[in-house]
Amino acid sequence: MPAIIGPVQIVNVSGGVVQFGDAAFISPKNSTKSFTGSGSFNTGGIIVTNNGLSSTGTLDANLIDQPISGNN
Numbered sequence: 001m002p003a004i005i006g007p008v009q010i011v012n013v014s015g016g017v018v019q020f021g022d023a024a025f026i027s028p029k030n031s032t033k034s035f036t037g038s039g040s041f042n043t044g045g046i047i048v049t050n051n052g053l054s055s056t057g058t059l060d061a062n063l064i065d066q067p068i069s070g071n072n
Contacts, residue, residue, distance in 0.1 A: 031066050 010018060017026055035058045039049035 033060075033065065 005020065008020070019026060035056050037056045038051045038054045039047075042049060
């Protein structure tokens with residue numbers, strides 16, 4: 001359902017889509033895969049991570065994890 005909105009200020013969009021109102025299709029689409037070790041995505045002021053011996057298995061038996069080509 002269409003709506004009337006007031007002034008909009010978008011400061012930053014990085015790798016995304018901004019939508020206002022109705023939409024049948026939204027593009028672009030993106031799919032990524034990352035392999036990271038233990039404690040790699042920690043955020044905060046003070047972080048103490050004791051991992052010892054750590055390894056990350058990157059063997060991927062799936063050829064297609066999330067198909068995005070047919071989702072238009």
